[in-house]
Amino acid sequence: MTRIVLKFGGLAIASTDYIQEVAYKAIAEKKRGLDVVVVTAAMGRTTKELAKMARDISDNASKRELDVLFSTTSQVASALLAIAIQEAGYDVVSLTGWQAGVQTDAKHRNARIEDIDVTRIEKHFEQGQIVVVAGEQGIDDAQNITSLGKGGAETSAVAIAAAIHAERVDIFTNVDGVYTADPRHVPAAQKLKEISYDEMLELSNLGSHIIHPRAVELAKKFQMPVVIRSSMVDVAGTLLKEEVEMEKNLIVRGVAFESDIIRLTVGYDAYSDASLADIFAVLAENRINVDIIVQAIIDGLKPSVSFTILKEQFAEALHVLENSKLSLDFSFADFEVGLAKVSIIGSGMASNPGVAARMFNCLRRKGIPVKMVSTSEIKVSVVVAQDDMIHAANALHAEFNLAEALQV
Template sequence: MARVVMKFGSATLTSTEHIQDVAKKVIAEKEKGFEIVVVTTAMRGMSKELAKMARHLSDNAPKRELDALLSTSSQLTSALVAIALQEEGYEAVSLTGWQVGIQTDAMYGNARIDEIDASRIEAHFMQGKIVIVAGEQGIDNSRNITTLGKGGSETTAIAIAAALEAERVDIYTNVDGVYTADPSQVARAQKLEEISYDEMLELSNLGSQVLHPRAVELAKKFQIPVTTRSSEKDTVGTLLKEEVEMEKNLVVRGVAYESDVIRLTVGYDAYSNASLADMFTILAENRINVDIIVQAIIDGLKPTVSFTILKEEFADALRVLEDSKLSLGFSFADFEIGLAKVSIIGSGMASNPGVAARMFDRLRREGIPVKMVSTSEIKVSVVVPQDEMIRAANALHDEFNLFQQMSPKA
């Protein structure tokens, strides 16, 4: 029997009425003959409330205890969904991450899934049950509860789908698909009918909030079709898959942006003191994500390397650099705040030269300064002043005619 994994976000689980609506959607898929796994996340605001309670008790609560605490939020919703399904006459069982066999590393708050033992899910399927899994969590080798951090529920859903060789994953959210840009900020943004794994991965890494990069990477690795769809409207969503047909032959298919970017600059007295490998290895070991990197070596000036990080990782990055200053051999570190990253994405860019030049020219005509640049085969990113971010996104959306994308039919 074919299997489907259904993931419901926090916006779909804000009340018992919403949970009853979730149950109806699950039942509809069950009645089509699928074996169903439902992955839940926490009710909106619940994790923040739990974290707030912990902070009232301690300014330095152990990460192990925080994971044990925060994992309960999605456990609550999984149990409520199971109760709603049982009330409708369907066999259902809720399971925590560790009960379902999700094995992770021991990085509390940002754990990675090592493997999944799906035998317990298989046993419940044999009994005709719908399985509801509390997302965002697992257990490490010492049998401590861990949480997966941002995108944990989506990652859980796709990892389970891979373990079960499921037909697809359906992600239910408060948006009805993936758009060419954020429709709340870009007036003529259009919904995409399909998007490739690579394009979605770039969009996710560059600021789109629809799917987390970790989840997209897993979907690509195991070639799992993923549909993002509305939890409220009965419309066709956006299908994520390996290759898609170009819509209206547009080279650029999306614009993404990300605020609160910080540029860190590290300087050396001499080039012989600089070791980029050592610096970025230390940052990576502390799970600090570095994005755009620019190195400057100019005769008569001290060599520097600049890189961007997100605001929430700024304090950790400074701490790591300060702790490692002697071993890394740099003489000074400086930073610039009030920046944002704006990007254009499209798989057709690889075979169409001149896209970056067109982007830079439009920004020049708009009077928007470009502070840093990063490119790949299917994206170009620029760092601009944060107060110009939305204007830049709208200008680029217009420049590449993204309003002409074909939207799927309802």
């Protein structure tokens, strides 16, 4: 029998009325003759309340206990949804992440899925049940509850879909698809019918928070079709797939931007002391994501390396660097705040030279200084002052004719 995985979170499960609407969506897929798995994210207000309670008790709670605490939030959502489906007259079972067979490593608060044993899910399918799984969580080899961190629910959904060989994953969000830019800040943004895994991965890494990069990576690895769609209105969403039909041969298909970027600079007394491998290995071991990297080696000046990180990882990055100062042998660390990243993305860029020059020229005409640059085959990112972020995004959206090219 054909299988489908549906993921809901945020507003979609914020109240019992909304949860009942989710139940109807799951039942509708069951009526089509499909085996259905629904993955729930945490209920937002519950998470905030539990976080406050934990802070009231301790400023230094262990990550293990926080995982145990916060895992209950998506379990609450899954149980309430199962009750709603039962009330509608359908057979259903709710499972925690570990009951659903989600095995992870032991990195609390940011675990990675290592395997999924779908034996129990398969048994429930044989009994004709809808299966509701609490997302964002699993269990490690020591039988400790773990949480997957940001994007854990959609990552769970894609991983489970791959494990049960589902037809596709529907990610229900508070937007009705993937746009050429964030329409809240770029009024001319247009919805895309399709987007490639690679383009979506770049968008997700560069500021679009519709779906987490980890989920996109899994979808690409297992060639799992994913539909991004609205939980509020029944309209066509955006399909993530390997190859897409290019709308009117667009070279650039999206503009992404992200605020609260911090530039960290680490300096050395001599080039012989500078080891890029060592510094980024230490950061990687602590799961600190580094983006744009620039190394400067100039005669007469001390060598340095600058890189960007997100604001929420700033304190931890400084802590890691300070604790590793002797082994890394750097002489100073400095930082700059008040920055943002603006990027253009499109698979057509790989075969069309001159895109970066056009981007830089557009920003120059608008009087927007560029502080750092990073490129790949399908994206160009620049770091600018945060005050220039929205201006730059709208200018680039217009420069590459994204509004006109997609209008019917």
